[in-house]
Amino acid sequence: MDKSVIKFNHCDKDIYCFFVPDQCPECGVSFSGKRLEEAPVSIPNPVSNGHQAPCAFLVASTEDSALRDFDGCSDLHTGISNTNGIVYNYTKTGVQREHQGWEHCICIPLVQPDMFSLMSQWDQYLEKFSSAQMWDPSWQSFNEESHNCYSYSLMFINRVLATQSKPALSKEEFTRSFVLPRIKRASKYMMLCREISQNHFYIVDSPRRNSGEGPSEEDEDSKSN
Structure with a gap:
């Protein structure tokens, strides 16, 4: 997958896409001249050369x-x-x-x-x-x-x-500590790419809508569940 996945927040939703649209796909509000609640960020592709x-x-x-x-x-x-x-x-x-x-x-x-x-x-x-x-x-x-x-x-x-x-x-130690976490991350990234390719967007409730905390790795994991 050559395209980069982008995430931004609006309407208490985490919205994933390949590009930031002109208006919110959830509520239809135009982004022209408006600030997003959360600046768009690029999600690193866990698969590389x-x-x-x-x-x-x-x-x-x-x-x-x-x-x-x-x-x-x-x-x-x-x-x-x-x-x-x-x-x-x-x-x-x-x-x-x-x-x-x-x-x-x-x-x-x-x-x-x-x-x-x-x-x-x-x-x-x-x-x-x-x-x-x-x-x-x-x-x-x-x-x-x-x-x-x-x-x-x-x-x-x-x-x-x-x-x-x-x-x-041991095989179990190496697999559990180094391999499985990365395979899990790659699997979730591929799921995001499939959803965006089919529907243009992947939208989930923001896990931080009732919290003032920033994103964490646990949050990233929960978005794909």
Whole structure:
């Protein structure tokens, strides 16, 4: 989805759209010369180009339709990007090193900008890990449950953590803390895009109409429910 989702508030409603209209779709009042109760804000797209996200854990949908990505029904594929945006990912034919195909995915950065030592060795770590015998399909076959793209990605992450003397993450920990929140956010964003594409607007009661508080992440989550 190339268009940006915009949110503004009027009539105690949160109104989502791809552009701010000339008049309120809820009450019909013209916005010409009038101030909105809440200045329009752009909602960041949680899906981005993995080839432009170095040293990241990537989650992509195998579906062709962008609007079906991360909807809970699509099969997902994971990979790890190197410092040049080449995506390493494990498949039935072994580890792939791809320069394209990951333009629409969830990106979870794995290296902080000030971690120069790790950044300088990242590509070497990734290539050595990916060349190991355990990822050779003639030695060990791909298994949907126990030896797949996710186990490959998480095992590499834990190898990196080990070099920093940090404890390993279990599949459950990593999924719960890092992956599921971002998939949830992406799913809700895609839902907004579908609603706006079909109806021009998506309108919900503002959760702050009886409160003087500003927006919070919890509010953002409640808008799509």
